[in-house]
Amino acid sequence: MHVIHVKGLTKRFGTLVAVDNLTLTVAKGESFALVGPDGAGKTTTIRLLCGIMDPDSGWGKVLTYDTIRETERIKDRIGYMPQRFGLYDDLTVAENLAFYADIYRVPKDLRRGRTKELLEFARLEQFQSRLAAKLSGGMRQKLGLICTLVHRPEIIFLDEPTFGVDPVSRREFWQILYQLQLSGITIFLSTSYMDEAERAHRVGLLHRGRLLLTDTPRSVRASFQGELLELKNAELHKIKKILDDHPLVQQTYLMGERLMITVDQSTRALATLQQYLAASGISDVILKTAEPGLEDVFVQIIRCREEETRSLEKGNTARPDKLADPDN
Numbered sequence: 001m002h003v004i005h006v007k008g009l010t011k012r013f014g015t016l017v018a019v020d021n022l023t024l025t026v027a028k029g030e031s032f033a034l035v036g037p038d039g040a041g042k043t044t045t046i047r048l049l050c051g052i053m054d055p056d057s058g059w060g061k062v063l064t065y066d067t068i069r070e071t072e073r074i075k076d077r078i079g080y081m082p083q084r085f086g087l088y089d090d091l092t093v094a095e096n097l098a099f100y101a102d103i104y105r106v107p108k109d110l111r112r113g114r115t116k117e118l119l120e121f122a123r124l125e126q127f128q129s130r131l132a133a134k135l136s137g138g139m140r141q142k143l144g145l146i147c148t149l150v151h152r153p154e155i156i157f158l159d160e161p162t163f164g165v166d167p168v169s170r171r172e173f174w175q176i177l178y179q180l181q182l183s184g185i186t187i188f189l190s191t192s193y194m195d196e197a198e199r200a201h202r203v204g205l206l207h208r209g210r211l212l213l214t215d216t217p218r219s220v221r222a223s224f225q226g227e228l229l230e231l232k233n234a235e236l237h238k239i240k241k242i243l244d245d246h247p248l249v250q251q252t253y254l255m256g257e258r259l260m261i262t263v264d265q266s267t268r269a270l271a272t273l274q275q276y277l278a279a280s281g282i283s284d285v286i287l288k289t290a291e292p293g294l295e296d297v298f299v300q301i302i303r304c305r306e307e308e309t310r311s312l313e314k315g316n317t318a319r320p321d322k323l324a325d326p327d328n
């Protein structure tokens, strides 16, 4: 059963197409991670799905309700945690939770029990009297999450929920999300962390408003074209330039402290490239094969898409030039 179903959803801001013809379904109980570079359209997509913003074209249904005409019904049954969740710094943890229970009209007789349960669930019970202003980043996110859960939503939309949070707190946040999943809640989140995307049932890659692929993390990783090498050395930029010209190298890109190199066949390339670099005066490299992760596939897909766009644009500009040329 699909609890999110959108077709051809498009949102423009002036001439910018923030979400471009988005078609997607998400099943009940699924966790779906939307990833993409800054400005790809993740926040806008979530806002469209929550019915906070209307699309220019296309349609969407969330829990069978129309995202344009039935937004009130949707809002009662979903939870939305925006990037900057509205916590009140001068209220305590428990008061923030009570405030959201009010907003969501949680029946008074249920509030006590639910507050206790949620505070326990997020392991925040011993901090319930602490002002929100005094919470760590990870605790703030957990409080934001339980405020989002106070009316027992069936789907939660989380916009970069662990952005800027330390890795340990991120892991703890995910333990909570796993428990929510077990209870049957559908989770739709945006993230720029690949380890987070790996934890979702399915991921979607958004680039310039377009959803370029959706699949399970495992299938995405398996779709990598070619084989991957990683290289470590202090002069990665210099080496990148040298390797970019080598016929065995399809693509190179920097990832943190490593240079990633896509080749057809890693065993052959390993020896050849090492020799090639040595002949160029670079010998102290650590070069080895690597398993492609989600980010490697996304880089490959986005590069490929950008090359297609560039060649299309070149094709388009070539025509007027030709027409303008009197010799042609």
Ligand SMILES: Nc1ncnc2c1ncn2[C@@H]1O[C@H](COP(=O)(O)OP(=O)(O)OP(=O)(O)O)[C@@H](O)[C@H]1O
Residues within 6 Å of the ligand: 013, 016, 018, 036, 037, 038, 039, 040, 041, 042, 043, 044, 045
């Ligand atoms: N209200 C708005 N008015 C004009 N442009 C907007 C508006 N909201 C978003 N945009 C633009 O739409 C594009 C998509 O923005 P969006 O915030 O959805 O991307 P994102 O993937 O969530 O990125 P980030 O993680 O950086 O927020 C961006 O180019 C952004 O500048």
